[in-house]
Amino acid sequence: MANCSPKSSTFRVRSEGRPVTIAIDIPDRTDVGPVIEAERFIIGTALTEIDHTPGADDLAPTEFLQRSHELIWRAILAARAAGEPTDPVAVGERLRAAGDLERVGRMAYLADCTSAAMGPGTVAHHAGIIREAATRRARVQQVARLSQLAGNDEQWERHAPQLLGDLTAVAGAAVATKGFGGTLLRRSQLRTLPPVEPLIDGVMSRRATVLLVGPSNTGKTFVLLSWACAVGTGTPWLGREVHRTPVLYVVGEGANGLDARVSAWEQAWKTKVTDDDVIFAVRPKSLGDPETWVGMREQARRAGSGMVVLDTFSSLGPEVDETKDAATITRRMADLAAAIDGTSVLAHHPGWGDPSRARGGSQLEANVDEVLILSGTSSNPMLELERKKVKDGPAGERTWLRRRAAYGSCVIEGVSASEKNAEMATSAEQIARAVFGEPFTKTMLRDALMERMSVSRTTAYEHITSLERDRVLRYVSGKGRAALFEMV
Known part of the structure; x- marks a missing residue:
């Protein structure tokens, strides 16, 4: 005999003549907002990708919470199975033929979903949100079924053991990840992850967190601006190929002088920086405020930015403890990079008396993917850029640079070995x-x-x-x- 209700997670049954109590953690409700957003992201990404969405290809249509999303995902999978395109127009026509286009919100909703798409690097995370929500719903349905059997001993003895076994297995799987929050990847899914690729060849990688360490008055900002302008316009940086992507450049010290510096770069490299290439955010709230990171993420996503530059740690987070808060800052950098499927770069000062390491907690260098050390003095125009830590590959590569006064400002040039x-x-x-x-x-x-x-x-x-x-x-x-x- 069982004693339960739809909200109860405790079942008292008899096993081999003895009373046994089975307790299973059943969530009272699921916050549907993040689930719906995750579904829109997966669908939007699938509508903009050519043939697959690594990390979400094995999602079943029935795992989607919103009925319209289930119908759209079913149409996408059917199109892929038939070797047909999965762009909004093609999927819309397939839905129309099945009589489902009106149910999903017409073509306008498909177009709206594409605006929610981010980079493929975050697909597995959002697919995990959908799977976890589907698992919770399945557990609640199992409890409801057990409740229906509670008043009938014969039906309980016949069906409850299987239901309890299924429910315990599902609950156990959920408990194993409860509070963890990470994305679990199988070995086969690792093969679908994007490879390590250069953002600037020989300097930094895509989808990475990067720390640039350099003393004051040596030209950190000029170097950062030269990276941003090169990446934003697709111009090789000192002869090194770049992956072109819009850049969000976050400034802590104000906008004075930025126009002259960007103009100098444009004249030196005979390339115009458009409004869409580099966007500047001046004096935002402190990096110590979580809302600042949320705002940066949303701004970068709206602009399609695959690179965010933070210039500098001290000016953007004047009250942030460089030692105690180091791990928090680097984690937020990683979250930002994952959200935009791109690279976040933080400029910082070196340690006191040691120009080869970052000032503050050791976590700053330990927790980021890559570390670059810029060495030089205000009196000598020669600069050394060393790749101290690299995401994938040998460290230690050095590039020699020169600050040169030009066009009413200063530009960064490459220097030959001789x-x-x-x-x-x-x-x-x-x-x-x-x-x-x-x-x-x-x-x-x-x-x-x-x-x-x-x-x-x-x-x-x-x-x-x-x-x-x-x-x-x-x-x-x-x-x-x-x-x-x-x-x-």
């Missing part, structure tokens, strides 16, 4: 002669070069090797690390 060696070696020699009047160790020279040139340890040692090769650095006395040298 130019770099000549100019940087001269700078290293000047620093060594200016700092040391007496013999010094290589460690002392290394530290001086890192501090004054804002270069990495590896680059500093390269300069020292170059000075030795050019015979302007001479051994004096001592051994090992204590060996002393002087300038010739």
Whole structure:
């Protein structure tokens, strides 16, 4: 005998002559808003993709909550099975032939669904929302059926064991993911994920979180703007191919000077930046406010932006703790990148006394996909850009840049290996002669070069090797690390 109601999750039955209580967690209700939005996203993406939607292809029409969505999805699957197009017009004609076009809201609703589409990288997440909601509905239906059997011992003994078995299995699967919130992917689904692709070849990847670290007054903003303008217009960045996509550039320090900087880039590369290529958001609310990230996400989605630049951490989040809040900020960057199926880039300052790492918590570098270190000084136009951390591939690649005053502002140029060696070696020699009047160790020279040139340890040692090769650095006395040298 069972004692239950449609809202109850407790069943008291007899098993082998003994009373047994079975408790199953049944949700009282499902918040349908996110489910409907997820369904619109899946349908909109399917209507704009050519042949499939990785991560959602195995969704059954009956898993859709809204009847009109079930009909549309059924038509999409039928069109795919027949090898026919799945654009709004083709799917609309298939629905019309089945007599369902009026039921789904006519062609206007299909067109409206396409506006909800985002990138394929978030399909699996939204498909998971639909599946979880369908599982909850199935559990409630099972409870309702058990309630109908509760007053009839004969019917209970005949049908309840199977229903309870099914319900327990479904509930167990749901409990396993309750509160987890992640997207579960099978091995076969991993093969459908988009590969790692460059946004700017040899600089950063698509669908990634990127941290650019560089000291003040070295040209971080000029570098960021050159990336944004190149990506937004599809112009190769210093000879490196880019994936063209609109860019949302978020500025924390105000818009003064932006026009001159963008104009200088346009003249240098003979390319106009249109209103659709790069959109600027000036002085938004703090990065510490979750609503700021929601607003950025929605603005980027409306503009179709596949790249969002945050310039800089300190100006956009003045009250944010760079140590305690580091993990939260990087997680929000990842959520933003996933929502736009693109790349989020955050500019930040280096640590005190260590130009090769980001200031604040170690999570800033640990939790992002890629880290770029920009080294240089305000007095020297030469800059070094190092890929310290890479999403997929070897790290350590370096690009040499130069700030050049031009067109009433400043532009970023590439520097050849020969130019770099000549100019940087001269700078290293000047620093060594200016700092040391007496013999010094290589460690002392290394530290001086890192501090004054804002270069990495590896680059500093390269300069020292170059000075030795050019015979302007001479051994004096001592051994090992204590060996002393002087300038010739």
